Amino acid sequence: MPDDNDGKFRAQNWKKIPEQKLHKMNSVSRSRYTAYEEPSKQVAEIQEATKKRLVEEKKARALKNAPPTMEELVEKRQHAQLIGQLKAAEARNRIRIMRLRYHANRGQEINHLISCQPSALKAVRLQALVPAKSDLTEHGDTLEKLSRDRVEALLNDNTNLMTQRIS
Incomplete structure (x- = not known):
């Protein structure tokens, strides 16, 4: 289903599991469920900062590899x-x-x-x-x-x- 993110499909969990049940699940099931959940605010900020850094590095690399004027x-x-x-x-x-x-x-x-x-x-x-001294010019009688x-x-x-x- 389309979401608000530029019309792209985004996977999500259709069932909402309470926090207590989530902690009781084994680690494999819990990781499968949390893979499709929204990341926490701190993780989302870190992801955004990483994306910005990657974009800036790409721009810097493009400028560095640009042909000289x-x-x-x-x-x-x-x-x-x-x-x-x-x-x-x-x-x-x-x-x-x-x-x-x-x-x-x-x-x-x-x-x-x-x-x-x-x-x-x-x-x-x-x-x-x-x-x-080897003189290239001939001098006359110098005596x-x-x-x-x-x-x-x-x-x-x-x-x-x-x-x-x-x-």
Whole structure:
């Protein structure tokens, strides 16, 4: 029979059993009877609260799973591009630092090799052949006239009298 609940059929007990008889029934019969009774006020409130919570969760899930808007997609793409640019800049900086460190270490090693030569003539030759800094630009003659005369005198000293180091 239709009831007041939106025209839907609702099962109900046609016989009304008094409370005393209900307590005397065995548990199976009592549960069959109470299954079709109206729930108590407290249970009905809890059921209503549960239904509201489920509806809200369903709405929240629908909003969460909704496709992103065009503005969100554009913002996400710009954010990803910015992150990519930052990562590229960090990588360039790391490479630059590594290159500077390599050249500094190389220069120190060459200077150490030059300083460890047994004679000044060999040190000057090594310094001329293997510069501590590798300059890509060609510089002209950087020696002054007095310095050039001194270097030529050292290079022309075949007996190593001017360059012999005391050991």
